[in-house]
Every structure is written in structure tokens, then in C-alpha cells.
Amino acid sequence: MMENLIAGINRFQNKVHAPRSAEFEKLADGQEPWALFITCSDSRIDPNLLTQTKPGELFVIRNAGNMVPAFPTPGGGEGGTLEFAVAVLGVPHIIVCGHSDCGAMKAALSPEAAATMPSLKQWIELTRETATEVNARTDLAAQPERLTAVTERNVVAQLDNLRTYPCVTKAIAAGDLELHGWVYDFTNGEVRAYAESTGSFVPLAEAYQGGVRA
Template sequence: MEKLISGIHKFQSDVFAPNRAFFRKLADGQSPQALFITCSDSRMVPDLICQTDPGDLFVLRNAGNIVPPYSPGAPSAEAATIEYALRGLNIRHVIVCGHTRCGAMHAVLQPECTANMPRVKQWLDHAQASAEIVCTCYSHLTGEARAKVLVQENVLTQLEHLRTHPAVATALAAGELKLHAWVYKMETGEVFVYDPESGQFTNLGAEAIPAHPLIRRGPVNHTVPAGV
């Protein structure tokens, strides 16, 4: 706690004070560029990774960067946040960003890890489709290699869940929204972006790298880069 309190004092004196006009403007309202859905992992810091300022990202975080499919009878914080982002803030870009070394994805592959955490286990059921794809199509992979593939498959699965939400479906039909699938490689700081046209995850700002074929889902043949 001492580090947190010290940090607050440093923020107030070294950051807020010299930028008082900027923060006062933020107090009048927000107009974020994107809804950024990512994991609760303390090592994932969207504003640091994207080098954005306060007010640029509307962030939704939970274990495993999960988006439960829309259910009329089961309102959730995720559904409310998504709807508000699109209809209240008029956001036109949604990013689902997973990351390597994800504890939630390791727990999906190793259910015994959540034996004493029933609520966590139930929450991670939203990633079961991804796990079954990996176990069926990548039975030859083990350990970290399988976990990396699951991280990427899970991002794509959650993007599909996102499309079931009425606000998302409506905005997509009107051509007013773009969805993005990202994976942050914690070991190198690289970000890999899914390109639906090529069906590949590619290093952002770099050439496409060799990929392993993934299962065909819908009209796109998904692929996963070996380098992620």
C-alpha cells in the first residue's frame, strides 16, 4: 500500500498539476477512441501498451478477456458496458486483446487449478468452445505451445460472442463498427492482429509470419502465427 499512496502523491504533483487544463477538460466528459476488452492480469496495461492518454480507451477487464454471449434473461456487467460504449459513447472500434502467459487460459486447459474456485471455474466455461477446438485440432501440441494457441482461439471465440450482443449486431449491420482481435506477446512487447482477409494473426506493423492452419469457422480459414 505504501507504493500506491506514494504513487498518488507523485501523480498529483508531477502529472496532474502541470497538466491541470487537460484533466479539467476530461472532467467535462469523455470521447474514447475504442472499447478495449482485455484480461484482468496485472501485467496487462492497455494505456501503456498503446501509449494512449486518459480518455482515449474505454476499458473492460475480466479474467480471460471474456465476453459472455448475449442472454436476455441474464444481464451482466459486460453486456451493460458494451451497450453503453456503443450507444452512450458512440464508440466505433472494439478490440478484444488476449495475452500470452495467461493464467485464465492455463486454468481452462488444467481444470484442477480451479478445484477450490467454483466461481472462477464457472466463469471460464465461456472459453470451453476454444478449449475444445484446441484439444480436437491441436492434440499434438502440449504445454506452452497449446496454451499459446488457446489464447488466440479464445480471442476469436470472444469476438464471435461479441457479435451476439444487440448493440454490436446493429452497429455492424449499419456499417458503423469495426471489431479487432489482438494478442499481446508479454515476452517481447509485440502485438499480433488478426486479419480476416488472410485468416492470419500478423505482427502489427510487420510482414505476415509463418502460420499453422486452424479450424475453419464460418467463411474464414483461421490461422495462428508460430511466432506468437
């Protein structure tokens, strides 16, 4: 496997970077990403592949369960990275993107599964309230339904957490920032977006039928 990674670097340098050297050299001038994309560390998600974007176009925060602790976050990498993206880079959009079959969301539903991983156990505490609510729902009999529900509600909870940051509320109030909640299903490629008007997740085309701001 490691050989594959090293061979990949060689291929990248010769077949990708060299022919597109002008494009990569331009990156040295700085970055002006189109969005802050907050997603899970899961290896089955590739934000640039999913959104068909290039280097310089997405600023990314990744962690187990695509979470952002509410402000203030002592020593939190997520909060600091978020502040840099909003206050310095001025990203016009923040997307929180959960996904199907998320291990962190499974652990949130069954915290005992993370008993031997103290740091992970503490991390998924961030979504405990959401998981407890979903576990208590009697209309969700099967585990797949509960997993979908907690994945969606966790995204909405992170949107709420984002709004606890002064830089975020300030940028939203100024009309410079929009928040988006998505869930990506890698089995069929579908992405559903949170529609605030109905409180539900709908296909991307439906969610943005009124158009989007650049």
C-alpha cells in the same frame, strides 16, 4: 507495497496532475473514447501504456481471460458495459486483446486447476468449447503451443460473442463499428492481430497494411 501505492498517488497529484491540470479539467466535459479495449485483468498488461493512450481515449473492460458472454447476459457487467460503450459512447472500434502466459487460459485448458475457485471455474466455462477443441488438436504437442492456440482462439470466440449483441450488429451494419482481435506478448512487446481472410494472427503492421479507419 501499500505504501508504494499511496506514495504513487502523492507523486501523481504533485508531478502529473498539477502540471497538466488543464488537460484533466477537460475530462470533466465528458468522454469520447477512441475504442473499447477488452483485455485480461492480468497485472502485466497496461492498456494505456501498450497503446500509448491518455485518460479519455480508451474505454476498458477487464476480466480474467478477456471474455464477453454472448447476448443475452443476465446481470452481466460485461454486456452492460459493452452496450454503454457502443450505444451511448459510440466507440468506432472494439479490440479484444488476449496475452501471453494467461492464467485464465491455462485454467481453461486444465479446469481441474480451478476446482477450489467456483466462480472462476464457472467463468472459464465461457471458453470451454474453445479449450476442448485446442486440447483435442494432435498437432499441438507441447503446452506452450496449446496455450498460444487457446489464447488466440479465445479472442476469436469473443469476437463472435460480440456479434451476438444487437447494438454491435447494428453499428457494424451501419459502418460505425469495427471489431479487432489482438494478442499481446509482454515478453517481447509484440502484438499480433487476427486476420479474418486467413483465420490466423499476424504482426500488427501486416494486419493493417491496407490502412485503418480512424
